[in-house]
Amino acid sequence: MLIPSLLHLYQLRKNQWLDPNRLAEIQRRKLLTVIRHAYENVRYYRKLFDSAAVRPEDINSPADLTKIPITSRSDLQRQSLEEITAKGIDTAMCKKITTAGSSGAPLTVVMRKGDSHYYDMVWARVSLENGRKLRDRAAYFKFHHPARVWHEALGIWRREIISLLDSPATQVARLLLISPDILAGNPFELLNIARYITLNKVKGISPRLVFARGSLLDAHAREIIESAFQARVIDSYGATEVGCIAWECRERRAYHINTDSLILEAITEGRKARPEEAGRIVCTALHSFAMPFIRYDLGDIGTLTDEPCACGRGLPLLKSIDGRADDFFVAPDGTLCSPSVIVNQIKLIPGIEQFKIIQESRSDLTALIVPNKQFSPATREHVERTLRNIMGHDVHTAVQILEAIPADPLKKIRSLVSKVKRNM
Numbered sequence: 001m002l003i004p005s006l007l008h009l010y011q012l013r014k015n016q017w018l019d020p021n022r023l024a025e026i027q028r029r030k031l032l033t034v035i036r037h038a039y040e041n042v043r044y045y046r047k048l049f050d051s052a053a054v055r056p057e058d059i060n061s062p063a064d065l066t067k068i069p070i071t072s073r074s075d076l077q078r079q080s081l082e083e084i085t086a087k088g089i090d091t092a093m094c095k096k097i098t099t100a101g102s103s104g105a106p107l108t109v110v111m112r113k114g115d116s117h118y119y120d121m122v123w124a125r126v127s128l129e130n131g132r133k134l135r136d137r138a139a140y141f142k143f144h145h146p147a148r149v150w151h152e153a154l155g156i157w158r159r160e161i162i163s164l165l166d167s168p169a170t171q172v173a174r175l176l177l178i179s180p181d182i183l184a185g186n187p188f189e190l191l192n193i194a195r196y197i198t199l200n201k202v203k204g205i206s207p208r209l210v211f212a213r214g215s216l217l218d219a220h221a222r223e224i225i226e227s228a229f230q231a232r233v234i235d236s237y238g239a240t241e242v243g244c245i246a247w248e249c250r251e252r253r254a255y256h257i258n259t260d261s262l263i264l265e266a267i268t269e270g271r272k273a274r275p276e277e278a279g280r281i282v283c284t285a286l287h288s289f290a291m292p293f294i295r296y297d298l299g300d301i302g303t304l305t306d307e308p309c310a311c312g313r314g315l316p317l318l319k320s321i322d323g324r325a326d327d328f329f330v331a332p333d334g335t336l337c338s339p340s341v342i343v344n345q346i347k348l349i350p351g352i353e354q355f356k357i358i359q360e361s362r363s364d365l366t367a368l369i370v371p372n373k374q375f376s377p378a379t380r381e382h383v384e385r386t387l388r389n390i391m392g393h394d395v396h397t398a399v400q401i402l403e404a405i406p407a408d409p410l411k412k413i414r415s416l417v418s419k420v421k422r423n424m
Helices: 002-015 020-041 043-051 062-067 073-077 113-129 150-154 168-178 187-199 219-229 339-346 377-391
Strands: 095-100 106-111 137-142 158-163 182-185 209-212 232-239 243-247 255-257 262-268 278-285 296-305 317-324 352-361 364-371 396-401 416-418
Touching (some): 002 113, 020 062, 020 278, 073 106, 073 296, 187 219, 209 219, 232 255, 243 317, 339 377, 364 377
Parallel strands (some): 182 209, 209 232, 364 396
Antiparallel strands (some): 095 106, 278 296, 352 364
């Protein structure tokens, strides 16, 4: 797969500089291929299309995708593997990745090895365009140790694994030994190790770049990580099901959408969101033929923009990733409260090392607080007052002081969690 992968990488790096109209035509051609393949070979999608009275020839551009119903993870979880994989695909020869959402229910993603290598090259584009060099040594935070790849023996794209099962002290000792040029991991893991380094005044870990991927990176976490490592953080947005979705370039003003590997829609109230308007992120993968993902609801909220990036790339922009759909709070009057508004006000309160706010109902919040040396009884009152000012003065807030906030499943950063159902 080496030669095909390198050819894909070469083309991907060229694609990003194409005129937006040319990129749109590449995307359209790939979409028509995926749609016809899914209808003819995947029972789930044939039934879905038929239920909406849609034929492959009715889909001529991304604008026509609204004719197809949206698919959620739970929709696929209710199906047998045979229903959602293409006929003629030998799943024993495919790559399988099991993922779990906030519900904890797993979905096994089946991918042809060639498609998997293509998505790997999409991720490689992100690294290379942000300054990673072939001989850089990278340290990754992971639960498992993947097998060595042949090119690592030649000193090319060397990987070292920092086990998530180790203590922060052990992780730091390993980082000091490795002295990585590149550090990569989930923002939750990067933030934890950055706090340990800062608290213990550790010196000698100086990566040139830090790549964050896997969950929401807020501005406060970015500041802490960059301060600890004295390195720029490059954020990216992806999902196991569809690969790398969008990424920051060196301008770091927004996220370039990989329109040559997927189609991203932002949906609100059953329609496409306007530019600068938040909506649920729905993706169609253009290189997933063993298990297609067409109009797949990721459960995230994001905002698109028509503004171009100063870098000159033709890839369109995702202005912001605003959080999981269940991170948005609902005020007693039904108003949606953005997680960024809440986070940016709570983080300014003196005395708080870390926090997590849980909306139990429209009128009840639980605030989990890890105090720092500045904490005082006034801190508790400040938290309660701030939340009432945002959510409404009838909201009741219970503040709990903890030594540490338990990690969510899969180590996701979720400063806000809402248990309130809503439409968006």
